[in-house]
Amino acid sequence: MKTITVNASKTYDINIGSGILDDAGSILPKIGSTAAIVTDDIVAPLYAQRLEQALSRNKTRIVRYVIPNGEASKNAEQLVSLVNFLAKEKLSRTDTVIALGGGVVGDLAGFAAAVYMRGVGFVQIPTTLLAAVDSSVGGKTAVNLEAGKNLAGAFYQPDAVLCDISLLSTLKPEVFRDGCAEVIKYGVIADGELFSSFEKPIKDQMENVIARCVEIKRDIVAQDEFEKSVRKFLNFGHTTGHAIELLSGYEITHGSAVAAGMAIVTRAAAQMKICDDSCRQGVIKILKLYKLPVNTTYDAASLANACLSDKKRDGGKVTMIFPEKIGKCIMKEIKVEELENVIRLGLEELP
Ligand SMILES: NC(=O)c1ccc[n+]([C@@H]2O[C@H](COP(=O)([O-])OP(=O)(O)OC[C@H]3O[C@@H](n4cnc5c(N)ncnc54)[C@H](O)[C@@H]3O)[C@@H](O)[C@H]2O)c1
Numbered sequence: 306m307k308t309i310t311v312n313a314s315k316t317y318d319i320n321i322g323s324g325i326l327d328d329a330g331s332i333l334p335k336i337g338s339t340a341a342i343v344t345d346d347i348v349a350p351l352y353a354q355r356l357e358q359a360l361s362r363n364k365t366r367i368v369r370y371v372i373p374n375g376e377a378s379k380n381a382e383q384l385v386s387l388v389n390f391l392a393k394e395k396l397s398r399t400d401t402v403i404a405l406g407g408g409v410v411g412d413l414a415g416f417a418a419a420v421y422m423r424g425v426g427f428v429q430i431p432t433t434l435l436a437a438v439d440s441s442v443g444g445k446t447a448v449n450l451e452a453g454k455n456l457a458g459a460f461y462q463p464d465a466v467l468c469d470i471s472l473l474s475t476l477k478p479e480v481f482r483d484g485c486a487e488v489i490k491y492g493v494i495a496d497g498e499l500f501s502s503f504e505k506p507i508k509d510q511m512e513n514v515i516a517r518c519v520e521i522k523r524d525i526v527a528q529d530e531f532e533k534s535v536r537k538f539l540n541f542g543h544t545t546g547h548a549i550e551l552l553s554g555y556e557i558t559h560g561s562a563v564a565a566g567m568a569i570v571t572r573a574a575a576q577m578k579i580c581d582d583s584c585r586q587g588v589i590k591i592l593k594l595y596k597l598p599v600n601t602t603y604d605a606a607s608l609a610n611a612c613l614s615d616k617k618r619d620g621g622k623v624t625m626i627f628p629e630k631i632g633k634c635i636m637k638e639i640k641v642e643e644l645e646n647v648i649r650l651g652l653e654e655l656p
């Protein structure tokens with residue numbers, strides 16, 4: 306088992322290993338007298354009972370809240386109903402909400418833990434690759450509103466993260482692929498050596514890859530918990546990616562959209578001479594190796610418009626992340642009127 310300590314507004318450990326779900330009772334810090342497990346209807350039959358057994362050894366009272374799986378559950382109604390459930394079960398401030406699931410469960414349960422009684426204990430047990438490397442670390446929680454994704458939320462760090470990599474073996478291939486897009490992102494923005502390791506299947510080196518991605522995110526979050534500066538690097542591929550998600554009415558999944566977004570922004574960077582052509586070729590090659598998309602059918606004007614409806618717009622400019630080389634990115638402010646041209650450069654496929 307690997308343990309990575311995060312020093313943000315809370316200090317907490319991320320434990321990564323195979324089969325460690327069954328040791329949850331000893332690994333997790335004080336979870337109080339009651340633990341509310343929040344999970345979805347795919348993960349519950351697979352893993353909830355094992356977690357409950359592991360925790361019951363400590364004589365913890367356990368209650369379970371199950372949501373329908375999928376992004377549609379990450380909404381305000383579900384948040385209110387979850388908070389009401391916690392109140393009905395009489396959770397106190399020293400008790401703990403445990404998110405057992407992917408990013409949807411983690412974001413919803415985290416937000417509920419942040420607002421119920423102005424904050425109760427919170428533990429993340431990620432069960433998707435995306436949640437393991439991204440959403441379970443760093444303390445962003447949210448629900449979607451009709452006006453857009455993640456529009457209501459809070460920064461709320463967990464008290465612990467337990468990542469049992471053996472749980473990822475039941476993921477559908479397309480859900481696993483989505484997580485690979487985020488993993489590839491970490492290589493491009495921060496670690497050339499990690500990026501080279503993706504030539505061998507990520508599946509075969511899961512513990513090391515997840516640990517390295519988590520360390521990168523940990524280091525970024527430690528410098529900039531509230532996304533004023535360097536945390537923006539984590540948005541590599543996301544400005545265009547979010548636009549693709551939005552235009553598709555969320556039919557295209559986050560990971561696929563981000564993969565296409567990374568390819569587009571890297572091609573633009575090569576055209577703008579921010580990176581050289583080998584960087585462009587390297588990024589496209591790895592994305593293709595993991596069967597991730599490297600372009601979109603939406604045109605530059607529609608994509609630019611959709612980007613501008615995204616909340617990361619800042620006055621008359623949009624902050625975009627471009628690779629300088631594999632392992633190093635730069636942040637560049639793009640004027641709103643130039644955005645369409647930048648995206649157009651990125652849509653052009655080169656040999
Ligand atoms: N908070 C953050 O910093 C942050 C970062 C990135 C993404 N997110 C959010 O994360 C969400 C996406 O997360 P996701 O990709 O994990 O999606 P998800 O939670 O919807 O999970 C994807 C699917 O996999 C199923 N599943 C989960 N674990 C499984 C397992 N072990 N075996 C079999 N099936 C399993 C789920 O039931 C679901 O159907 C989005 O809402 C996104 O906004 C948050």
Ligand SMILES: [Zn+2]
Binds near residue numbers: 487563
């Ligand atoms: Zn993402």
